[in-house]
Amino acid sequence: MTTMATPTQSAPDADAQVYNPKSESVTAKRVKSGIFHAVALALTAVVLYPAVWMIASSFKPNAEIGGANTSLWSNNFSFDNFATAMEGIGGVSTLQFFTNSLILAIGAVVGTILSASVSAYAFARIKFPGRSIFFGMMIATLLLPFHVVIIPQYIIFNQLGLVDTYIPLLIGKFLAADAFFVFLMVQFMRNLPAELDEAARIDGAGHVRIFTSIMLPLMKPALISTSIFSFIWSWNDFLGPLLYLNTPEKYPLPLALRLFVDQTQSSDYGAMIAMSVLALLPVLIFFLVFQRYIVEGVSTQGLKG
Amino acid sequence: MINRRHFITTVAIGTASAAALAACGTGSSTTAGETGSAEKPVTINYTWWGNDDRATRTRKAIELFESKNPDIKVNGNFTDFAGYWQKRATEAAGGGLPDVMQWDLSYLRDYGQRNQLLDLSTVKINTDAFDKTLLPSGQIRGKTYGIPTSTNAFAVYYDPAKLASLGIAEPDGSWNYEEFNKFLSEVGAKGNGALFGGTDYTGVWWMFNVWLRQNNIEAFTEDGKLGFSKDDLKKWWNLSAKLRGTPALISEERATQLAPKSPFGSNVTATEVTWDNFMAGYLADSGAKELKLVPVPSDDKDNLGLFLKPSMLMVASAKTKYKDAAARFIDFMVNDPEVGQIFKTSRGVPASQTQRDGTTFEGTDKLVVDYEKSIEKYLKDAPEPPIVGFGTLEASFKRVSSDINYGKVTVDGAVDAWFKEAEDLIKQNA
Numbered sequence: 001m002t003t004m005a006t007p008t009q010s011a012p013d014a015d016a017q018v019y020n021p022k023s024e025s026v027t028a029k030r031v032k033s034g035i036f037h038a039v040a041l042a043l044t045a046v047v048l049y050p051a052v053w054m055i056a057s058s059f060k061p062n063a064e065i066g067g068a069n070t071s072l073w074s075n076n077f078s079f080d081n082f083a084t085a086m087e088g089i090g091g092v093s094t095l096q097f098f099t100n101s102l103i104l105a106i107g108a109v110v111g112t113i114l115s116a117s118v119s120a121y122a123f124a125r126i127k128f129p130g131r132s133i134f135f136g137m138m139i140a141t142l143l144l145p146f147h148v149v150i151i152p153q154y155i156i157f158n159q160l161g162l163v164d165t166y167i168p169l170l171i172g173k174f175l176a177a178d179a180f181f182v183f184l185m186v187q188f189m190r191n192l193p194a195e196l197d198e199a200a201r202i203d204g205a206g207h208v209r210i211f212t213s214i215m216l217p218l219m220k221p222a223l224i225s226t227s228i229f230s231f232i233w234s235w236n237d238f239l240g241p242l243l244y245l246n247t248p249e250k251y252p253l254p255l256a257l258r259l260f261v262d263q264t265q266s267s268d269y270g271a272m273i274a275m276s277v278l279a280l281l282p283v284l285i286f287f288l289v290f291q292r293y294i295v296e297g298v299s300t301q302g303l304k305g
Numbered sequence: 306m307i308n309r310r311h312f313i314t315t316v317a318i319g320t321a322s323a324a325a326l327a328a329c330g331t332g333s334s335t336t337a338g339e340t341g342s343a344e345k346p347v348t349i350n351y352t353w354w355g356n357d358d359r360a361t362r363t364r365k366a367i368e369l370f371e372s373k374n375p376d377i378k379v380n381g382n383f384t385d386f387a388g389y390w391q392k393r394a395t396e397a398a399g400g401g402l403p404d405v406m407q408w409d410l411s412y413l414r415d416y417g418q419r420n421q422l423l424d425l426s427t428v429k430i431n432t433d434a435f436d437k438t439l440l441p442s443g444q445i446r447g448k449t450y451g452i453p454t455s456t457n458a459f460a461v462y463y464d465p466a467k468l469a470s471l472g473i474a475e476p477d478g479s480w481n482y483e484e485f486n487k488f489l490s491e492v493g494a495k496g497n498g499a500l501f502g503g504t505d506y507t508g509v510w511w512m513f514n515v516w517l518r519q520n521n522i523e524a525f526t527e528d529g530k531l532g533f534s535k536d537d538l539k540k541w542w543n544l545s546a547k548l549r550g551t552p553a554l555i556s557e558e559r560a561t562q563l564a565p566k567s568p569f570g571s572n573v574t575a576t577e578v579t580w581d582n583f584m585a586g587y588l589a590d591s592g593a594k595e596l597k598l599v600p601v602p603s604d605d606k607d608n609l610g611l612f613l614k615p616s617m618l619m620v621a622s623a624k625t626k627y628k629d630a631a632a633r634f635i636d637f638m639v640n641d642p643e644v645g646q647i648f649k650t651s652r653g654v655p656a657s658q659t660q661r662d663g664t665t666f667e668g669t670d671k672l673v674v675d676y677e678k679s680i681e682k683y684l685k686d687a688p689e690p691p692i693v694g695f696g697t698l699e700a701s702f703k704r705v706s707s708d709i710n711y712g713k714v715t716v717d718g719a720v721d722a723w724f725k726e727a728e729d730l731i732k733q734n735a
Binding site: 069158163242247259261 | 350352355356357360361363364380382383384385387388391392395396398399400401403563565566570571572573586589590591592
């Protein structure tokens, strides 16, 4: 570690005319930092406003949400929306929707971590015939728009009788079909020094041993970011469950949320927003718990001198 | 060498299994379909769109059906309206449409023409109790693809309390366009910027359709082309020309700010021209105590151009294995008086007379039913199912007319722009 050498001593008079940003006065720095923080705070307020609006609206009666009502806060503060939201829809309790979402999200995280890390190890560390072709094909699937494969995929799962089960939604995760995560991990592994594997190999370790004892611990940051993304994506996925699930008892939250707003009848915006707030909590908690590991992981990576 | 031979074997196995899979897809089917018994009931899938309220009511109806028909089990599923059509499109392409479905008129021709829907005239469904002007709206080229569950009609909504507070007399619905415009201007003038007369009614496709009928013009010809001329549309969009930019009509900017709620539901306008089954939604959105319905304006006192439109239909999949069970379920859902009692007007006013008679209507329900009764003598045949791509046409009608209100285009320019879009679309789908 080197310390930043900032010359704070006053320079000789002859050099005083030369502009040197590092020798600005302390007050100027304070003003600058003040402006920076004010701008940053203003931007944060703009970015966070929708969330604040959502939380404030969840306590308003339905008739006061949106439309001509512009005030953020209502005098008719109540928890009614949350009560309605928790009642569930059409005989299915909201807890059931939460459980379903959790099963899908956890399944997705576990599946992606297991399959993507193994595949990435193969791509990054094992030389096998056709490696670059397979790698190219995997990258190519990234470029394939999801909408192109919807119908062929549906036909396959329908013929196999797997529609209305969680299998179509999870099987891809366990087979490393999320090329993005495989790619992410391959790139990460390529940055890990090969000397580590070589040292392990000299000590007699095989691929399994190298993967589990050397690679996995070092890949923690990549694994954590993969978990966060795959959890959030699965939690927010609407189209997949919409297409593959038929029984309302199996619906995850995003499908349930939409049921509160019905264009052809009356829309209960209040209950929908209250449920959105509830649905946001697990994602928020998941992120808050795991995000510090990303930073931690990055700083501990690498060889020790 | 080994690699190539291995490759060829793999391809051969693959092709064979694909053929086998394809063979599985085309199962044999009898005319009546498979039937069940009380000991071994058949299960049909039924799907609908809607909210919690509809789910509760539909489940009740299904329970009733199952208790009366022990040889059939109904597996009910539901999603929201937008997701509903994404799901149906995928299922139709994949050959997995549910046996019976709740349906919307604007999608009937699309799926009917692609042979996805069962011709219901080949199965036993009793339509004796239906208004004869209504049934053609479920038929395409002599085949019956949908049976209407319920009807809606066009109307002018107003809020009596708001009119009273401005000291304006309630309208009785016998008005021509000039009188209607004058009424909107009066509300706007007295509303003092807080209350506008209404939204620009010329931007509503169905209101245009009603006006065309008042002038004895059909919106679409039988071969799916536009039945009206550019001059007709010009006349229509000029009807409210003098009101634009005055407080008689809410500005487009303001209306957009209020979305997704309607200006009427947000208590910013005193009237709204739309379907009569929006009543419950407006009441919930606005929190108003009472809303009333009157007929639309017409320059011909004897021809209001009004018609009943199926607010939703029941259809069956062409591929269903249980045609008989599907038909019995549809028949039950549209005709049974107890089903009417369960749904009231939440699907619209029941279309079948037996169901209407078996239902007691109170409060808002009664208002809507009474309105449809009051216009009975003016009713004409329901239009045929809209052309394929009608949804896009309707949306562009709204968009182009709001461009007029924004002042981006003149009426003449708007007419040209819309006609071009419409003709391109019709050509594409022909």
